Amino acid sequence: MKSIWNGIIAFGLVSIPIKLYSAIETSSLDLDMLDSRDLSKIKFQRINDKTKKEVPYEKIVKGYFYKENYIVLDEHDFEEASPEKSKTIDIQNFVKMSEVNPMLFETSYYAEPEKQGAKAYMLLLNALKKTKMAGLAQFVLRQKEHLCLVYEQNNTIVISRIRFAQEIRSVSEINRPAEKAISKKELDVALALIKQYTSEFNINSYKDTYSDELLKIIKAKAKGKRPTIKKLKVKKAQSDNLYEQLLESLNKKGA
Missing domain, CATH: 2.40.290.10 (Ku70; Chain: A; Domain 2)
Structure with a gap:
């Protein structure tokens, strides 16, 4: 390193x-941006806004727009x-x-x-x-x-x-829901569900599988095969009642 x-x-x-x-x-995988017409790599250029010509890296400086003018800063200023x-x-x-x-x-x-x-x-x-x-x-x-x-x-x-x-935004910018009446039995089952799902924190149990799956698709396409796309299966509760949904979750986890 x-x-x-x-x-x-x-x-x-x-x-x-x-x-x-x-x-x-x-x-994550290192993906390049390509022109879809011929798969050529796309390069980003530093273009002068006035001349429309590329600016060499050594000619680039940093500046702050202050009172209608740019004030240029150098290494000494920082x-x-x-x-x-x-x-x-x-x-x-x-x-x-x-x-x-x-x-x-x-x-x-x-x-x-x-x-x-x-x-x-x-x-x-x-x-x-x-x-x-x-x-x-x-x-x-x-x-x-x-x-x-x-x-x-x-x-x-x-x-x-x-x-x-000052970099953390205030939650006042978020439209939070109004207070709702939560019954004791609903809260008790929610607490029981949390307890049932509680375990020691072990980050090693979780893997970033997205890049692995994406690489499998890349290798399949390289061989001219059509990659298999996994469809997301949405599980729905049998009832719209919040208490019954909690109970169903609790019983399912227990089973």
Whole structure:
């Protein structure tokens, strides 16, 4: 694996030099966009809006439209915006992982210590493991400041990027149903159904089968065969009554 970021984790006055590696990889197939007429690859070009000519990559700059004009930013400007945090994951406080809203999580990285930081790394790792806490920190990755959690997973320090609060939309934008009267017997059966379906969380039990099925179709088409498409079977309850639907679900699971 190739590291994507080098820097330090600042834990009080303790500095831990680390490398970050992406902990996530996609399971989807790499599909190309083609012209349906001759199956040639489609290329995307960076076109100047005025001249209609392609712009070389080295001539592209970033700018912000401000008061009818573009203000061009360079690498120095991005570094100046957050000079102290550019190479530091600065733990500002510790929180309980159970109190973190799952909607905040974006992606995760494995932190690997440099040789000179091995002991400090193990100290933080064991402290996080024992307390089941996570360090809340900020750092800069690819010219953008991120909020993150530093926690222990599988005897490794993991850095998970999380969203800022203002990035989560308010539920007030959603048309939620009005309160409905739920009877005690309906709630009791719903609770019993949840209990019956309750198990230990084991993500390994679930596999992304879509890509595998798609690859089977690709191989079949390559041989000139017509792929078999699985039809979705919709299961319907025998009654429109909510209580009877719950009971039917409970009895079916029990059987």
